[in-house]
Amino acid sequence: MKDQDYRFSVAPMMDWTDRHCRVFHRHLSRRALLYTEMLTTGAVIHGDRQRLLGFDRCEHPVALQLGGSDPRELAEAARIGEAFGYDEINLNVGCPSDRVKDGRFGACLMAEPELVARCVEAMKRTVAIPVTVKCRIGIDEQDPEVALDALAHAVVASGCDALIVHARKAWLNGLSPKENRNVPPLDYDRVYRLKHAMPGVTVIINGGIAGIEDAKAHLEHVDGVMLGRAAYQEPWRLLSVDREIFGEAAPHATMQDAIEAMMPYIEQQLVRGTRLHAITRHFVGAFHAVPGARAFRRHLAEQGVKPGAGLEVLRDAIAHVAARAPAEAA
Structure with missing residues (x-):
């Protein structure tokens, strides 16, 4: 299996990065790693799999993001995702919505690093493709210096192939999901310190990154950059990704x-x-x-x-x- 290149990716975004969006983005960049919207383990296991998981082969490399906290269910959902042809399975430990919190998945799992580690271990035992985790630097009153290290060490020990860090806290009490995307202050240095402390771990930074020049600056400190709203709301930015990040020609000139x-x-x-x-x-x-x-x-x-x-x-x-x-x- 070819090693995944994490230098640039487009973030998984609910109601945004559906299959049509990903095909569009693939026409703007051959090299960007693309992610699905988050799908719960229940939906993957019991739902209409072709409707939920089907994708166009042009989307490769493309990762499936899962939401859940039961190791056995996550392992089964990961197995299904691998069978559909996804190149990576990503566990959501960063979404702050009430629906996610009530279901015991997403950002609330920052408080349960050992459970997240068991989930990663179960998926790693089940699939041959990379298993990664997307998280925040902490939640609510957690100290990000302690919380992020605890999660990172736990999941890496369980075989996690890469850690994607949204460089903000998530406030599960007091802020709406929309506010959680921009109200908590960004702390890029905290992510840099994680990479410095764990040089052998693939660390990707996410959150508030405005464009390709910002991405290149972050790549001085971490292994990869994940662009979210800027990639979706201003997709023209993706036309320069292959040239500026990978040193290759874009798939289309305009x-x-x-x-x-x-x-x-x-x-x-x-x-x-x-x-x-x-x-x-x-x-x-x-x-x-x-x-x-x-x-x-x-x-x-x-x-x-x-x-x-x-x-x-x-x-x-x-x-x-x-x-x-x-x-x-x-």
Whole structure:
């Protein structure tokens, strides 16, 4: 198995990084590691697996993020994910939503490092692909110097292949999930100290990273960078990832080229009954500082949601964009 390259990845984001979003991102970067939305173990084991887990082969490398806290259930869900062809299984120990907390998974597990370690161990015994953990630096009144080290040492001892750290605390009491994404202060230095203390462990940093230049600066201190909202809301940034991070050419020179290259995929999806808006909603931030970008967004918003909307709507929207700008300004 080829070693996973963790230098750059796009964060798992609920309601955002679905299969259509990931296909779009893959047309912007060949090398970025992509992640699914979080799926609970119950959904994976008992739900419609093809609907929940199915993905296009072009998405590789792509990781499945799981939510859960029962080692046996996580092992079974990981086995299913591996059988579907995912390149990595990631355990969510960072999501602060009430629904996640009530289900005893997500960020609340920062308080139970030994349980997380047992979960990782169970998955590692079951699958041959990497098993990783995404966490916060701590929760509520925890001391991040103690909490993050405790979790890191526990999961690494259990075989965890990489640790992805969102460099903020999560406040499970007092802040909403939305507030937890930006109110707790960022502490990148805490993640740097973890890497310095555990040089043999693959550490990826996440949280508040604005773009590729910021990512390159973080790579001076850690093994990888995970971009979240900036990658989704401003996908044009991904056009420079392969060149700036990996020293390779981008798959497409312009955003227009990337979207047009998706046309066959979109056509296939429409034939299967997928509504155009389910795909084009991921294109809203595709153009930046390009004449016609606002008209592009408006046309998709007004026409793409209509029943029966087809490729002609997308083509008409692209026609509003005046210039085939290079990747830097697409």
